[in-house]
Amino acid sequence: MAVSISPFNISTRQKRIDMKNILNIILVYTLLLVVGCNKDPLDIMPDGRLTLEQVFADELMASEYVNTMYDNINPYGSSYNYYTLLAGFSDEAHDNDFPQDMQRAPSRWYNGELRPNWNPLDIQFSTNTTDPETNGNYYRKNWAGIRQANVFLQRIGDTPYSNSQTKARLIAEVKVLRAFFYLELIKMFGGMPVVDKPFDSDFKFEVLPRQSFREGVALIQRDCEEAIAESALPYRITAEPERGRFTRAVAHAVRSQALLYAASPLWNEADDQALWEAAAEAGKSALDDLLANNYHLFPDYESYFYGRTDLSVNPADRETIFEIKPHRAHEFSHLIFRMHAIPSIGGDKAGASPSQELVDAYDMANGQPAILGYYDEDHLYPIINTGSGYNESNPYANRDPRFYATVWYNNAYYGEVNGQPYHIQSYLGGADGISNIMQRTSNGYYLRKFRDPKQLDPNTGTARFKKYRLGELYLNYAEAANEAYGPTKDVYDALNAVRDRVDMPGLPEDLTKEEMRERIRRERRVELAFEEHRFWDVRRWKILGSTDKLTTGMEWTEVGPSFTGKRIVTGRRKSHTDNHLILPIPFGELALMPLWKQNPGWD
Structure with missing residues (x-):
């Protein structure tokens, strides 16, 4: 009987034998694309290192080659410089490193220090270092992943496999990996060369042209659709040794996000409706396919973010599509506890505190928006929806349940600490009150999402960062379908499915396309808060200049048995100009490509 060999379940002995040689060959070979070398490094291998021919002559080593591609996926989550988000x-947040430590990445970002040779989001590249525990080297790592995928897809055809289904699965999996790396690359740096096969050893990299964002998305779409059509690629992972592998569900998620971005104003200046229709079609296909294959929204929004996915044919968590396996000893939950902490309950710093702007985005429990905008540029005078029931003296009452699952606010009940009930004391002078030290909030709020209040030890949490989940796909589809066809029943159904999960009322039935667009953007903001969508959403919508000039907070003062509050500006930023819509290509990489132009505004 043929035995299926999982590339995530190769024997320990075989890994010891092959891993070092395989890593050697991969590290050397991928330098071709990264540094533009014209000489094939495989020509200099008289010292016993494996050649690619040897790697792909053996199914175990070919499968292990796939494993190494996953090393190019950044850890995301709380893994930006000094473990921030x-x-x-x-x-959507104010990072409390600012202004206490002006050398940390958030402070340098707020101060407008992004340059082609210095990126606060990519300290590794800026300092020429490598750290698997933090995010960085985006340009090189994504290109390395693409390079490895191209090598695999070119050579795997001749590799003998004892089980043809295993081989078919790996081919489909690598196509999704290549699509993933391309999407992460182009949404950060814009259009790149579309490369779907290895370069010859004498290829002249200096003549390689850039291609458009849309051309990159075309490759992503093709790869994902071919993977979706491959029955050997599963819809979900059901066994622990395979945790972290890509699936057909991931292919749907990558395709949905890529087509949505391609249709958005940043990359679709002419508002080509065909692009919105393609994104809507992909979104509908994803929802239909995943719902038919046992994917559903998790019933409890709050607790969903406390743990990791349970793996089985019929898991309790049927929403998660892909979560990040840590590259480090500490779990995501450990870093959330320590680096985004409430000072009276332990931790190293306050980290990223939800902004007043995010708080204002949550509807009232009756389904009506509470705050419609601001009268002033400093956001200190909100436009209150007078019919919503919002009360400035008691602003946290009767809000969307997702607010309570995401934000710790003044006097919020935390739970029991050392056997005693505890309420957050973020008022002036309180144990958690505003102060100009990194361990305290600067804006009166703390992050609740991802952390179970019952967790009182950083080492007991199990949460992992969820890169893709079904909730996003509902919102991707709703946005694309509204832009393509207007506020149809399908658009309402998709949005209301997300709202129903938290017992929020359905949206009003008479919304115009423009009104629905605003509600969809508000829904994305609250449903996906702190999940790495807002940073990219305001860019693809081209509204960065109106959203990122500053963030505000609420300063509470204890007056007898109650509190009075006032809105305060907590951080002004210089990183909101149009050149920040697309990040600059690192100067050292651009110097290797004389035909390329730097991204707009970074010359």
Whole structure:
């Protein structure tokens, strides 16, 4: 009987024998694309290192080659410089490193220090270092992943496999990996060369042209659709040794996000409706396919973010599509506990605190928006929806349940600490009150999402960062379908499915396309808060200049048995100009490509 060999379940002995040689060959060979070398490094192998021919002559080693591609996936989550979150680089949070430590990445981002030779989001590249525990080297790592995928797909055809289904699965899996790396690359740096096969040893990299964002998305779409059509690629992982592998569900998620971005204003200046229709079609296909294959929204929004996915044919968590396996000893939950902490309950720093702007985005429990905008540029005078029931003196009452699952606010009940009930004391002078030290909030809020209040030890949490989940796909589809066809029943159904999960009322039935667009953007903001969407959403919508100039907070003062509050500006930023819509290509990489132009505004 043929035995299926999982590339995530190769014997320990075989790994010891092959891993070092395989890593040697991969590290050397991928330098071709990264540094533009014209000489094939495989020509200099008289010292016993494996050649690619040897690697792909053996199914175990060919499968192990796939494993190494996953090393190019960044850890995301709380893994930006000094274990912060991407949210702190957007308007959904204020990072409390600012202004206490002006050398940390958020402070340098707020100060407008992004340059082609210095990127606060990519300290590794800026300092020429490598750290698998933090995010960085985006340009090189994504290109390395693409390079490895191209080598694999070119050579795997001749590799003998005892089980043809295993081989078919790996081919489909690598196509999804290549699509993933391309998407992460182009949404950060814009259009790149579309490369779907290895370069010859004498290829002249200096003549390689850039291609458009849309051309990159075409490759992503093709790879994902071929993977979706491959029955050997499973819809979900069901066994622990395979945790972290890509699936057909991931292919749907990558395709959905890529087509949505391609249709958005940043990359679709002419508002080509065909692009919105393609994104809507992909979104509908993803939802239909995943719902038919046992994917569903997790019933409890709050607790969903506390743990990792359970692996089985019929898991309790049927929403998660892909979560990040840590590259480090500490789990995501450990870093959330320590680096985005409430000072009276332990931790190293306050980290990323939800902004007042995010708080204002949550509807009232009756389904009506509470805050419609601001009268002033400093966001200190909100436009209150007078019919919503919002009360400035008691602003946290009767809000969307997702607010309570995401934000710790003044006097919020935390739970029991050392056997005693505890309420957050973020008022002036309180145990958690505003202060100009990194361990305290600067804006009166703390992050609740991802952390179970019952967790009182950093080492007991199990949460992992969820890169893709079904909730996003509902919102991707709703946005694309509304832009393509207007606020149809399908658009309402997709949005209301997400709202129903938290017992929020359905949206009003008479919304115009423009009104629905605003509600969809608000829904994305609250449903996906702190999940690395807002940073990219405001860019693809081209609204960065109106969202990222500053963030505000609420300063509470204890007056007898109650509190009075006032809105305060907590951080002004210089990283909101149009050149920040697309990040600059690192100067050292651009110097190797004389035909390329730097991204707009970074010359």
